[in-house]
Amino acid sequence: MQIVDLLSESILSLPGYLVDANKRVFGIYLVSAILLAIPAYLVQKKHVKLGTFWGYLFNKKIWFHASARLDYSLFIVNRLLKLLLWTPIVLTMVPIAIGFSGILETLFGETAPVTDNQVIIISIFTLVLFLLDDLTRFLLHLAMHKVPILWDFHKVHHSAKVMTPMTIYRSHPFESYLYACRMALSQGLAVGIGYYFFGPTLSMFDVLGANVFVFVFNVMGANLRHSHVWWSWGDKIESWFISPAQHQVHHSDKPEHFDRNLGSTLAIWDRMIGTLIRSSNVGKIRFGIGVGEPGHDSVYQAYLKPFKDNLSRMTFVKK
Template identity: 30%
Template sequence: MEILFDQMPNPFTYFVPLFFLLIVAEAYISYREDKELYSLKDSLASTWVGLGAAALNTLTKAYQIGLFFLFYQLFEPMRVEFLGYENLGWAWWVWVLCLIGDDFNFYWHHRFCHTIRIFWAAHLVHHSSEKFNLGTAFRNGWTIFLYKPIYWIWMPILGFNPVMIALCMSFNSIYQFFLHSTLVPRIPVFGQIFNTPWVHQVHHARNIEYLDRNHGGILIIWDRLFGTYMDKDKHLKTEFGVLHPPTKHDPLTLNFHEFNDIWKDVRSVKSWKAKFMYVFGPPGWSHDGSRKTSKMLQQEWLQQQKATPTQKEEQAELVAQ
């Protein structure tokens, strides 16, 4: 285990210069064409959050790999007895399966990050920016590394080498860096299978109709298969960020303010069911109906779209009152 871990290359080392050059290029284009893709305050927040995430990811890498190796070795006798092999090896087709399996895991990990509040608290920082640029890709939650590997446990159990799994996870993260830009147009054929910046804008949008869509990493087919895909409407102005943005933009607030809000909500109710829902229910759930989940907001939005002009005026008057 130690030999394999020590020998494992870090793909990010080779891509950091490219990431830096692309961010500089995007910022230059933004300045030249007055697109306002970047702001100093937002960029500083992304930088500090990204540096903290990179440090924590490095510190927890041994824990992730160790966890994978634990299940990899623990289930080896069962693989030999019931499946007839010790491990899947390093053949090219195993790499392909590993990449597909990794992306499948990422989809469900990412989807649950948007539909379970405690996981949303860890992931929210990635959506906290009202700008959508390549620098946003580095806004990763500091606590997400603690539970993320759980979704990948089945892979070492089946015999995928833990180092291979870790490398595929890195390749997935590298690919996703390139998704965070508004300068890339729709890519017709490629975009039918693979995730692109065009549809990833939908994922980062706070428009009601766009909420909780397009969770895929490399592949967009998971969203098509599981009913979460939505194409970007070129006629609709995309608004980025979260519905209830934090009041401060320091890295500690961005990473932990939602955990603090969860704690306040849990303490505010006596019912154990309500306490459970405030932690594991969907973001926006409340025991008294004072807040709304994304599904509730989208249902209201759909009703408004179906309403006649007179009904819309009446609804607007009720809201104003």
């Protein structure tokens, strides 16, 4: 009965994603993506007709493609597995924050709050939280591409042959667990730093509960990152921020694009290690991981293939 209750709770909670500003498919983010798709459509088609625009945006061949249907299934099943398996054992922010603040005190001694100006405190904490979140997201993503055992799990996400906003939830549960731990780590470090310099009265600038920087990023078309809508920001902006088109390049089935544009929001991390590529330097692309990587076509395959690949890899190394 408990499993049935969890399944019911999992499914019934899904509409809540549309009213949660911390979720990529928050209603305002989806509406902004639709509005931003209009100029992208105009550039491509040179004219706009409501009927043809909706047909372009909600192309049945994309939204009902087998790959997209797998995205929807993984979204629901992953939600259930999260409740059953890894939520009880995921890292939590509070002990990390307390521990890191203690480390700072040990290394540098106790310090009085550097300022009591709440605007300064909130501004700095909001920025630090955003930067640590974006940097740790980049580092984990980099590891997912460069460490073969982790790449076996990350390939589930890259195996999408078409993309919709739901593709962001196309991931292996183990990868989702790592990203949840990453989030706890980045938040814990930010709170630990903030507590050490400013004391316990910490808060951030937010919009509807989401970090203001994250909110702006999502409103600027984050849902188009996983879509067929080519939304480029131009070379200058793309040197600093990852545009939706740049992330689509990251999903290209060409091997030379697999390890490019690993950043989430900021492009500076990619620039630092030489993995940035601007959308203007790329021609027409297709999504996926190539014909040499079959076996991610069902929930069963998506969950088990990474373990089989890991086992084969380790067996090969032993030989």
